[in-house]
Amino acid sequence: MSRHQAAITSDSEGSAARFHPAESHVEHAQNRPTATRPPHRARYGPERRTAYRDRRTGAREGGAVLRHVMRKAVGWLAMIVVATNATYVLASWFLDPRSNYLGTRPIRTEAEIDRALAPYNLDPRVPLVDRWWHWLRDVVLHFDWGKSPVGAPVNDEIGFRVLVSGQLVTAATLLSVLLGVALSVSTASRQYGWWDRFTQLVSVFLFNVPTAVAALGVVLVGIWLNQSLGLRFLYVAGEKSPTVEGLLPTLADRLQHLILPTLSLTLLGYVGYHLTQRTLLLDAIDSDYVRTARATGLTRAQAIRRHALRASLIPTATSLAFGIPAVFTGAVVTETVFGWNGMGQYFTQTIAKNDVHGAVAVAAFGAAMTAIGAVLADIAVVVLDPRVRVN
């Protein structure tokens, strides 16, 4: 799943856990015959048993987990370094800042263009190795990620865009997960009931709506609401108003700007969580241990919440964590529709403008997000699945 998501880039907005709902639905219908289940499931004799393993639990657990996470983190750090440097080489190879000057009048000579690029460490006459070394030294020593072909520092751009995207994506992701998991629990418990069918229909519909259409739909609804209420309550463009001052008014203003794009991202993002989590949960509900839990006196709903849900959340936690970078850089269309200057927008801009340093910084940011996501996923798995602590 995670590899699949990593491949999703700007065209698939906020869909961290998308998959093909129609297929899995059919599979389920086939795999869940109610009456044809063989009563003698374990009649194959004792040969299918696992070996007896005697492992000790205890205080060592915590330290082991920390060491485990640290080891993983070091591995990811190495990955970030390799990925970023590889991106630098590739970007310098394919992005040619000189072409930015082709349309300018008066026509400049090649030497003039190169001279103009030289102060930003983009002069093509300097060997790639030297440019790379210069760039790397600046990054490592000064955390200076370089300048765009027109001299704007990359750090400035990234700094505020991370915050802008952060608000949008964090709120939308949290809402998507909450909504998706809540729906999955309520529908998996009553599989094939009207509520299950209805929510699945809605989810499949939303799954197929293009992002731009959905975003514009949300904008229209927002404008209609504003007009019918006679207020300017919901903003449809930008992340803030330029003239607001003071703490409380600023917060309120930000929130008003945030509502519609968050809604748009959530509507498209929850679908994946709903459908995957529903499938996982259905498998867990059918398992023997849920039946055991019910036999000890839990109602079906209690057994599902206490026993099935927690076990089935583990894959979702992993996919969520690995989905974070895709969401960060993937919200381009939504950012464009709502006029937000976020990371996704910057990502497309840097490529369009042959901004080598900007593109590399976005890639490094994505790698860092992946690493953070992976470590978070590890921690989430440890929290949800105590077996990992023992192993």
Added chain:
Amino acid sequence: MSITLAPAPERPAPGGGPAPVLSVRDLRITFPSEAGPVEAVRGVSFDVLPGRTLGIVGESGSGKSATAMGVMGLLPPTARMSGEVLLGGRDLVGLDDTRLSRVRGREIGMVFQDPLSALTPIFSVGRLLSDALRVHQSLSKQAAWERAVELLDLVGIPEPRRRARSFPHEFSGGMRQRVVIALAMANAPSVIVADEPTTALDVTVQAQILDVLRTAQAETGAGVVLITHDLGVVAGYADEVAVMYAGRIVERAGVDALFRRPTMPYTIGLLGAVPRPDAPQDRPLVPIGGEPPSLVALPTGCPFADRCPAVLDRCRTAEPEAVPVAGHGQVACLRAEEIADGRLRADALFPAPAGSTVDTGTTGEVVLRVSGLAKTFPVTKGAFLKRRTGTLHAVSDVEFDLRAGETLGLVGESGSGKTTTLLEVLRLRPPERGRIEVAGTDVAGPLPADRLRELRGAVQIVMQDPMGSLDPRLTVFQLLAEPLQAVGVDRPAVRARVAELLGLVGLDASVTERFPAALSGGQRQRVGIARALATRPRIVVLDEPVSALDVSVQAGVVNLLTRLKRELGLAYLVVAHDLAVMRHFADRIAVMYLGHVVESGSTEALFTDPRHPYTEALLSAIPVPDPRRERTRERIVLDGEQPSATDLPQGCVFVDRCPLYRRLTDDGLRERCRTQRPALGPAAPGSDHRHACHAR
């Protein structure tokens, strides 16, 4: 059929007829399916008395598990149930989930079949137990935990205080089943329903678990409903037995009466088909012809009529009601009286098939010789960079000969290395250590390609699960033609050979165009056997060939294999965990423990005069389908379970569990048991019966 049973004469109910704790009346359960409603349970009635055990036996699809789930209220929501389930006078049928949940766990506990999947993997067993207690009792977390530890102690978990913090995957199957029993008895229920509680376990562990179940029953005074397909388990445990067939109870009686004088022809057939560890080897297994009926749109009349040797025309017009038979119980058969008073002789109903006796005839040349065979697997740790942290000695020292016309059985608990040995033989590659000779050719030597292909054809396998081992998208013809095409047989010859093979295994030519899914379990296994025979092998390796089949069908397959061996001069190498089947099937047996052969010899010698203490314990653990013998015979119940093969003891591999070692007084001998690995030696000079024990 709604009267309380007369208690078995040998063990009268305490206190003279207490009220039943559970009464089931006319229970009917229907599942929807694509082919139409499946009537899984059709009017079942029984009573369970406190402190006593009702055994429900039947084959797969007889409705016994559905009955258990119906009583517990754990049927899937699509199932329809009617009738009465009276628990302490209250009817549970029709209660909603919330009301039922107050009953489940407090008044009825349940033990499930597969302990490996029955416990929530993400909670410690202590947490699972204290949760189960706190559902019904207002206990503090601390108090519930203390009670959980007590319960674990009660069901025989060593070091319960420490083990309460362990997770299910850290326990072996037997230990997990103990935890499941602890869960079932936690709130002292008045009824415990045990659905095939020992089916997934080794025979030595099965004996332990049945003891634990007895403890639970004694502790809570609960009535037990024991559901199983194993007649031996029922004979040793139950007070009354109900035999189910096609969703109904066809015979119900006290355990002694039922086993001594079975009265319904199905019960008679079942008892004749079940292999017995105590029977002389030449007693043939008598299969019941045909297959159980489909439960969709059952024909009118007795569902057993098509397989019944005593069938009358009347049997096909209406389904017989269960009627009381004097001094017996209740029987649903029109001819019950005739059978009971001897006018219709029960033992003449199912005559032994002609020529099915095990021949002790001549055996030919040695076709497989294995000596000093060893196989290890690395034990690794870490997900990305695998570090080797140990070595699993799956097979350490195995030697045996197999002659043409002979069946050699490998027996032992899970993890003893039986299957690894089979796979090493099938691999036809140089073993890690030791020597394997197939038909006189050492497989280690560099073999020319055509000789290797010839050897591949000479060694074939029949697998355990006939469903999983046949490609569901190939027809029977294609399945049988495949091995022939692989060795380059031309098309007309393939056609002829497939027809011949079907005849050999007793399948009708009409099955050739069918897919495996359209065949019954017994037919599928016959296809599996025919496929193995296609290339005219000399050695057939059988990995649990009948363990997935029902008793009445299993007998037919065992007889078929015996006949084929005699007619084709085959040599069989068999792995089976069911020692009773082995007694009927194998000529010689090698007993394995932790990758070592600890005893080998002829089946007769091994069963009548076991030399190695492990063999003794293993044989003693097999339940005998005879209640009187089960109660009187002395039993050796081994402690613990087979340890992991990662660190083998320095001396005898069995020393940690050996009952003989504990009784030894000679310090020098004890020292040898601990430090020297005993070698296989003949029991008497020149005997083929060999064992590896210092003390015997």
